[in-house]
Amino acid sequence: MPTESRLSRIFASRRVLVAYLCVGDPSLDESLELARACVRAGADVLELGVPFSDPAADGPVIARAGARALARGGGLSATLRVASALRTESDVPLVLFGYYNPIYVRGEARAVDEAADAGIDAFLVVDLPLEEAGTLRRLAANRGLTVVPLLAPTSSPQRIEAVRLAHAEVPMDFVYYVSVTGITGAAGVQAADAGTKARTLREALGLPVVVGFGIDSQEKARAAGQQADGVVVGTALVRAIEEGQSAADRVERVSSLIALLRQGLDGT
Amino acid sequence: MLPPRVSPSGTFGPFGGRYVAETLVPALDELTSAFHTIVFSEVFQTELRELLASYVGRPTPLTRAHRFARWLDPEAHFLHRLYLKREDLCHTGAHKINNALGQALLAKKMGKTRIIAETGAGQHGVATATACALFDLPCFVYMGAEDIRRQAPNVGRMKLLGAQVIPVTSGSSTLKDAMNEALRDWVTNVRTTHYCIGSTAGPHPYPELVATLQSVIGEEARAQCLALGSLPDAVVACVGGGSNAMGIFRAFLDDPSVALYGVEAAGDGVASGHHAATLTAGRIGVLHGSKSYVLCDDGGQIQEAHSISAGLDYPGVGPEHAWLKDSGRAHYLNATDNEALVVLDKLGKTEGILAALETAHAYARLRDIARDLAEQRGHPVTLLVSHSGRGDKDLETLLTRLLPLLPEPTRAY
Numbered sequence A: 001m002p003t004e005s006r007l008s009r010i011f012a013s014r015r016v017l018v019a020y021l022c023v024g025d026p027s028l029d030e031s032l033e034l035a036r037a038c039v040r041a042g043a044d045v046l047e048l049g050v051p052f053s054d055p056a057a058d059g060p061v062i063a064r065a066g067a068r069a070l071a072r073g074g075g076l077s078a079t080l081r082v083a084s085a086l087r088t089e090s091d092v093p094l095v096l097f098g099y100y101n102p103i104y105v106r107g108e109a110r111a112v113d114e115a116a117d118a119g120i121d122a123f124l125v126v127d128l129p130l131e132e133a134g135t136l137r138r139l140a141a142n143r144g145l146t147v148v149p150l151l152a153p154t155s156s157p158q159r160i161e162a163v164r165l166a167h168a169e170v171p172m173d174f175v176y177y178v179s180v181t182g183i184t185g186a187a188g189v190q191a192a193d194a195g196t197k198a199r200t201l202r203e204a205l206g207l208p209v210v211v212g213f214g215i216d217s218q219e220k221a222r223a224a225g226q227q228a229d230g231v232v233v234g235t236a237l238v239r240a241i242e243e244g245q246s247a248a249d250r251v252e253r254v255s256s257l258i259a260l261l262r263q264g265l266d267g268t
Numbered sequence B: 001m002l003p004p005r006v007s008p009s010g011t012f013g014p015f016g017g018r019y020v021a022e023t024l025v026p027a028l029d030e031l032t033s034a035f036h037t038i039v040f041s042e043v044f045q046t047e048l049r050e051l052l053a054s055y056v057g058r059p060t061p062l063t064r065a066h067r068f069a070r071w072l073d074p075e076a077h078f079l080h081r082l083y084l085k086r087e088d089l090c091h092t093g094a095h096k097i098n099n100a101l102g103q104a105l106l107a108k109k110m111g112k113t114r115i116i117a118e119t120g121a122g123q124h125g126v127a128t129a130t131a132c133a134l135f136d137l138p139c140f141v142y143m144g145a146e147d148i149r150r151q152a153p154n155v156g157r158m159k160l161l162g163a164q165v166i167p168v169t170s171g172s173s174t175l176k177d178a179m180n181e182a183l184r185d186w187v188t189n190v191r192t193t194h195y196c197i198g199s200t201a202g203p204h205p206y207p208e209l210v211a212t213l214q215s216v217i218g219e220e221a222r223a224q225c226l227a228l229g230s231l232p233d234a235v236v237a238c239v240g241g242g243s244n245a246m247g248i249f250r251a252f253l254d255d256p257s258v259a260l261y262g263v264e265a266a267g268d269g270v271a272s273g274h275h276a277a278t279l280t281a282g283r284i285g286v287l288h289g290s291k292s293y294v295l296c297d298d299g300g301q302i303q304e305a306h307s308i309s310a311g312l313d314y315p316g317v318g319p320e321h322a323w324l325k326d327s328g329r330a331h332y333l334n335a336t337d338n339e340a341l342v343v344l345d346k347l348g349k350t351e352g353i354l355a356a357l358e359t360a361h362a363y364a365r366l367r368d369i370a371r372d373l374a375e376q377r378g379h380p381v382t383l384l385v386s387h388s389g390r391g392d393k394d395l396e397t398l399l400t401r402l403l404p405l406l407p408e409p410t411r412a413y
């Protein structure tokens, strides 16, 4: 089963570029357009970010985007509507990315059903460490979805082993390695070192590992991608959207950033 | 120091836990293990006890409030005696120092070289700045811009004590936003920094750690009551995150005859939607690392709390209170801004004690509590109140909000 998932297929085929969008920024309609633009420009996986009122793991760029998205009607339901729309036209893997409270308040079982119906492939919940994720992982597995675990520079060998055991119990598609001890948008990422770390983790876990946080240039995508299974672009994409002057300009900026990172990752 | 109440996995019934970014989990593991090995060690206990005595001024007295009790119940039909546990007489003017001093001492022993804190009313910020000055630790305090405005004296105190106060302008610019910002700092600097959380909130082990450090309030008060003859019929405390309340409740949890009441801030009234009465009107959710009651909408977005009192202006509450509520061991009521102002004024004029706005909320429900309990028990009751802090920090609010409501004082010779 896991080998047939959209996510495992993409990881088997190439170095994966994951694009994070804060859904609802600058509007729900535009998020759909921007998601399409990411895929056209070479993104392999979309992380659809559910904006949250209290984004304690995010830096100012994504926090501002979240506030704008909430003001435009963003949230769990709106993100799932955007996912459904994407799924009718594309087979791109979709990761529902966010904080736990919106999922908890919806009811985990209901959230999983709605996500599955919307064509979501996996959950990534930033404030739900493995110890608290058991129920969501089992419910998700029943509908063919997975929960992506995060590992950080501070994670001990025991925690890495806990991920391996959890994967043996309820399979996962991939692991998200947080490249820096910090919040999203942190500067000073050592992309090559993070890539090396990702490879070590892949060898220990037998799972693809992507590097996230601070990947904002072709060089960093290339450096991390030499050893990691993929990279995630978040803050840089959200900043491009924030700086765009019009809908067309935002599509243009997002497309060229994705294309650049794609080139970095493919080593061209 | 009382033994832990938390489960090994960090929960109180279905509440609590650790809902944080992966980066922080190892730091919370480290803190949990330091808490067990260091805080409960004889050496630490002796050192902390000595500091609490010689520096904080513990034990704090128990004061009998005669005149205020008679204002509440002139004929003593339902209220027999009223005792105040005087945390306002602690160094820095509130119970917050009990926790800050304990955590700073722990951080020092853990080898941490930098302390961060969030603060609402500024009392926890002042307490942390004080402890950091004493232990020679750099101190950074996150505070909402709105709270900086309404608790200006405490901002000045923190600065004079050598702390850096960092204004937070996101969200409602109050306590919850300060806590988000402190968490961001901690994720970034977790290897060197101890995050000194100011209430019984946050991820495990904080609710247990803070309750343990504050439980000195109830241990003293219980012994003081017994020395005066008997346990009280009920213990009453205001509840923001819940640390002064847990601090006084813990010693009485196993005394079935002692009823426990927490009073939350109702702002303009619970029905108005402008309030901070999380246990009364909230639902179960996850905020700042633990599962408890929260104020949030159907989409799971956290709502802004409203209270005249910066220290209670928080849309969450500690997980142990959620458990005490659901298990029925404690009862939770609420009081509006105006109700708090009225009793604050009366307490000042009958007892010569100006309470903090937070503390005043507890006094606002005493008459109702005494009346109900006296009816149940068939005799006038004795109440013990956690007098969590003094009102100096609130002068600005009191002069603008309370004084205009009052008649000019006229007293003919």
Ligand SMILES: Cc1ncc(COP(=O)(O)O)c(C=O)c1O
Pocket (backbone or CB within 6 Å): B094, B095, B096, B120, B121, B122, B123, B124, B198, B199, B200, B238, B239, B240, B241, B242, B243, B244, B245, B310, B311, B312, B356, B358, B359, B388, B389, B390
């Ligand atoms: C005097 C006083 N009482 C009570 C509180 C509320 O906090 P807690 O519920 O943790 O006791 C504060 C918070 O700042 C305070 O300053």
